[in-house]
Amino acid sequence: MCKDLKDKYVELIQQNEGIIYKVINLHIDNTEDKKDLFQEILLQAWKSFPKFEERSSFTTWLYRVSLNTVFTFRKTTNKKVETSVESLPDIKSIELNEKPHELLYLLIKQLDKVDRTIMTLHLDSYKNKEIAEILGINVNHINVKIHRLKNQIIESYKKSTHG
Incomplete structure (x- = not known):
């Protein structure tokens, strides 16, 4: 070389x-x-x-x-x-005002491996076309997945912070 x-x-x-x-x-x-x-x-x-x-x-x-x-x-x-949900720290123990990124990180770690990857790439500002290329998935599928995952994370956040 x-x-x-x-x-x-x-x-x-x-x-x-x-x-x-x-x-x-x-x-x-x-x-x-x-x-x-x-x-x-x-x-x-x-x-x-x-x-x-x-x-x-x-x-x-x-x-x-x-x-x-x-x-x-x-x-x-x-x-x-x-990563299993049981192995993660208790979400309620995180001080939201001090470390909101930690809660987001924990919620993302609870997703399956592909969804976890999609959200991480999305949060890293990759375009949906690039995400599709990295994962070998159709870009329309990525568009739908990101929309659904955002909603799923919002719901998980609400449940974890408001019981």
Whole structure:
């Protein structure tokens, strides 16, 4: 692999490593699994980088590599790595005035893996077309899902704060 390609890869990863952490943290709870997955995503991205044709942005491509790696990990391990509602902190214990983002994060973590990913990408200001590209889903389906997920999160918020 040529030095320029390696340097470009390292620079892009350093600029965008937050994407990798975000994907891992939304889908995995175990600290050791998170560390292993970070390394695995870097490896998978490195292997695929020479084929990156820049038809999409690097961030879109990195999200896709990260998600595919996490989903493959979840399929191939026998451990239960899905976040369960029981393993989450009590929503009522969060001080809404101090940390409203924590409540939103917890509500999103309660969604299934695809819905969780859609909402995270939406909140990261990805366009619906980009979200569809990352997930390989029809853009109209994304439009409907986002509308429904917003309503679902609002209802969950209301239930958690008003009983």
